[in-house]
Amino acid sequence: MPNYRTDRISGEVQKEIDRIIREELKDPRLGGTLAVTRADVTRDLRHAKVYISVLEADKFKETMEALRSAAGFIRRELGQRMHLRYTPELNFLEDHNIEYGIHMAKLLREISQGQSKPEDQP
Numbered sequence: 001m002p003n004y005r006t007d008r009i010s011g012e013v014q015k016e017i018d019r020i021i022r023e024e025l026k027d028p029r030l031g032g033t034l035a036v037t038r039a040d041v042t043r044d045l046r047h048a049k050v051y052i053s054v055l056e057a058d059k060f061k062e063t064m065e066a067l068r069s070a071a072g073f074i075r076r077e078l079g080q081r082m083h084l085r086y087t088p089e090l091n092f093l094e095d096h097n098i099e100y101g102i103h104m105a106k107l108l109r110e111i112s113q114g115q116s117k118p119e120d121q122p
Helices: 003-023 057-069 071-081 097-116
Strands: 034-041 047-054 089-094
Touching: 003 034, 003 047, 003 071, 034 097, 047 057, 047 097, 057 071, 057 089, 071 089
Parallel strands: 047 089
Antiparallel strands: 034 047
């Protein structure tokens, strides 16, 4: 199977899982801001790594537990929405890129504010 097809399917899996989580799941542990940042489907379409980013660090563990417990439901919904020969087995993984990006933006803002202030001259 060509690599571009796998990449295209990975992108569609990411979009559909995001929609399923937002529209279908009613688990109270999924409170807060979460994003499906990436999905990597294997070439044989049997497995998928789904990377999840949660903005609130204190809710990260319970959000991941909720997603892992709902993996079967999400997989079934994914199979109904996407008509593939095989519906991939979902493995939810942590992604801290958004959190890291916010931290770096804060540091850059602090640096730029520190440089724009006039220096005290003796």
